[in-house]
Amino acid sequence: MTDFVLRLLRLDRRVIFLLIAVATLLPLLYPVSLPIRVSPEVQRVYDYMEKLPAGSLMLLSMDFEPGGKPELYPMAVALLRHAFQKNIKVLGMTLWPAGAGIAEIAFTEVAREKGKEKGVDYVFLGYAPGDASAVISMGQDFHAAFPADYYGTKTADIPLLQKVRSLRDMQYVMSLSVGFPGIDTWYVYGKEKYGFELGGGCTAVSAPRFYPLLDTGQINGLLGGLRGAAEYEVLLGVKGKAMAGMAAQSATHFVIIFLIIVCNALYFLTGQARGRQR
Amino acid sequence: MLFWKRTFPLLLTLLLGITFTAQYYVPHPASESLLTEVSVWGQIISGFAILLGVGSLIRSHYVKIKRREAGWGYSGVMFLSMLIMLGAGFWSGGKTEGTSFGWLYSYVFVALQGTMFSLLAFFVASAAYRAFRARTPEATVLLVAAILVMWGRVPLGEHLISGIGSVTEWIMNVPNTAAQRGILIGVSLGGIATSIKIIFGIERSYLGKD
Numbered sequence: 001m002t003d004f005v006l007r008l009l010r011l012d013r014r015v016i017f018l019l020i021a022v023a024t025l026l027p028l029l030y031p032v033s034l035p036i037r038v039s040p041e042v043q044r045v046y047d048y049m050e051k052l053p054a055g056s057l058m059l060l061s062m063d064f065e066p067g068g069k070p071e072l073y074p075m076a077v078a079l080l081r082h083a084f085q086k087n088i089k090v091l092g093m094t095l096w097p098a099g100a101g102i103a104e105i106a107f108t109e110v111a112r113e114k115g116k117e118k119g120v121d122y123v124f125l126g127y128a129p130g131d132a133s134a135v136i137s138m139g140q141d142f143h144a145a146f147p148a149d150y151y152g153t154k155t156a157d158i159p160l161l162q163k164v165r166s167l168r169d170m171q172y173v174m175s176l177s178v179g180f181p182g183i184d185t186w187y188v189y190g191k192e193k194y195g196f197e198l199g200g201g202c203t204a205v206s207a208p209r210f211y212p213l214l215d216t217g218q219i220n221g222l223l224g225g226l227r228g229a230a231e232y233e234v235l236l237g238v239k240g241k242a243m244a245g246m247a248a249q250s251a252t253h254f255v256i257i258f259l260i261i262v263c264n265a266l267y268f269l270t271g272q273a274r275g276r277q278r
Numbered sequence: 279m280l281f282w283k284r285t286f287p288l289l290l291t292l293l294l295g296i297t298f299t300a301q302y303y304v305p306h307p308a309s310e311s312l313l314t315e316v317s318v319w320g321q322i323i324s325g326f327a328i329l330l331g332v333g334s335l336i337r338s339h340y341v342k343i344k345r346r347e348a349g350w351g352y353s354g355v356m357f358l359s360m361l362i363m364l365g366a367g368f369w370s371g372g373k374t375e376g377t378s379f380g381w382l383y384s385y386v387f388v389a390l391q392g393t394m395f396s397l398l399a400f401f402v403a404s405a406a407y408r409a410f411r412a413r414t415p416e417a418t419v420l421l422v423a424a425i426l427v428m429w430g431r432v433p434l435g436e437h438l439i440s441g442i443g444s445v446t447e448w449i450m451n452v453p454n455t456a457a458q459r460g461i462l463i464g465v466s467l468g469g470i471a472t473s474i475k476i477i478f479g480i481e482r483s484y485l486g487k488d
Contacts, residue, residue: 016403016407017400017403017404020399020400020403021400024399034433034434034437035433035437036433037433037436037443039443039447040447066388066389066390066391066392067391067392067394069391069392070392070395070396097328098387101380101383101384101387101388104374104375105374105384108375128321129321129324129325129328130317130320130321130322130323130324130325131324133317133318133319133320133321133323134320134321134324136313136317136320137314137317137320137321140310140314140317141314145317145321151373193302205398208450208458209458211450211451211454211455211458212455212459212462215451215459227431227432246432246433247433247434249432250432250434251434252403253428253429253434253435254432254434254435255403256402256403256406256428257425257428257429259403259406259407260406260407260410260421260424260425261425262407263406263407263408263410263411264410264411264412267411267412268412
């Protein structure tokens with residue numbers, strides 16, 4: 001009996017990998033819809049966006065690379081849909097060099113879906129090098145930080161940017177971040193000095209880190225992981241990729257919980273056996 | 279020679295460190311225009327840092343191939359991939375929509391990076407099975423909190439036990455926030471102390487070994 005339990009405790013990790021693969025794949029192949037409760041931190045981002053009058057300026061900084069796409073891209077799409085529905089003007093950018101491609105796809109696709117015009121309803125500025133320096137530079141002189149947009153058009157010639165001088169002109173800044181540079185950079189070097197309202201979105205693993213900033217109001221809301229994106233989709237009344245992924249995430253979480261419970265039960269069984277042997 | 283390698287960088291760090299610490303508290307137009315100028319310098323220097331990174335990557339993989347170190351074939355794949363991406367990028371003028379560069383970016387680069395990141399789920403599950411054990415009271419508290427958060431953060435969990443979402447929220451908002459705040463304060467104080475040491479030349483490791 002003890003040998004069997006010990007063998008189970010040393011279970012081949014490929015069995016665990018297989019369990020996770022099945023738990024992820026099955027709900028994606030056979031979707032199950034479950035009600036999603038909206039958390040206060042996501043509700044606050046939505047409410048703030050709702051209150052912004054048409055024509056307000058929002059900066060969406062997609063501070064992630066393709067690794068963060070499964071969690072953060074659905075957030076970007078949901079936020080862009082909301083902004084365009086409300087006729088909020090959106091400036092897009094990224095502080096991550098390999099993130100410009102995904103960010104551009106998000107802007108182009110949602111703008112096409114909502115019938116928005118480049119340069120008038122939105123501008124995609126692309127990658128800004130320099131992390132903190134980029135944020136400070138945008139706060140000091142927006143056009144010096146971005147002399148041209150992603151497509152090479154001079155920012156001085158873009159109608160939407162005619163009145164933009166600094167980050168102080170933004171009514172809302174959202175950073176969707178997978179690490180550093182990201183939300184911290186925008187808060188420490190941007191919000192603190194240039195006084196705009198800041199919201200955040202991040203991967204599920206990094207979400208706990210931002211709760212102190214939420215508590216003090218340093219960020220006004222937080223979309224944490226795929227769940228955060230799914231909650232935003234619920235508020236928008238749109239069934240997007242995040243909601244579709246929630247069943248797979250549910251199943252994966254439960255497999256991990258099951259594995260933790262099993263390994264602890266086995267651990268105690270072997271502990272008792274060891275006690276009896278002594 | 280020592281002056282240019284040691285003394286000059288130390289003096290420059292001292293001067294700029296004090297100037298820009300003071301600049302934060304001086305909203306005079308001259309001070310603001312100095313910050314505007316220097317922030318653009320910062321962006322330009324960061325651009326060159328990318329070149330340095332690429333240079334370092336090429337050098338380390340070149341050495342690996344030259345010495346036929348273990349896994350040198352992967353270094354060859356790295357060079358080949360780099361050349362293909364660079365070629366496609368220049369050919370497409372850096373544009374992604376409807377270009378070969380865009381295709382490679384969306385269907386190779388994005389897919390590969392996504393795969394790397396998603397492997398985390400597999401390793402987390404395996405590590406949780408092997409290491410997440412209630413060996414001590416502290417480990418038990420962590421284990422129970424982890425299970426509650428994992429349970430309450432997914433719709434199925436809330437569907438099975440209504441109200442568990444509020445428990446998860448409490449864990450995130452109270453004990454988690456308290457612990458994270460402690461870490462944040464510690465890291466910030468450490469950052470300030472290190473900055474002061476760098477500005478006043480006590481910490482010199484950034485100058486290198488020579």
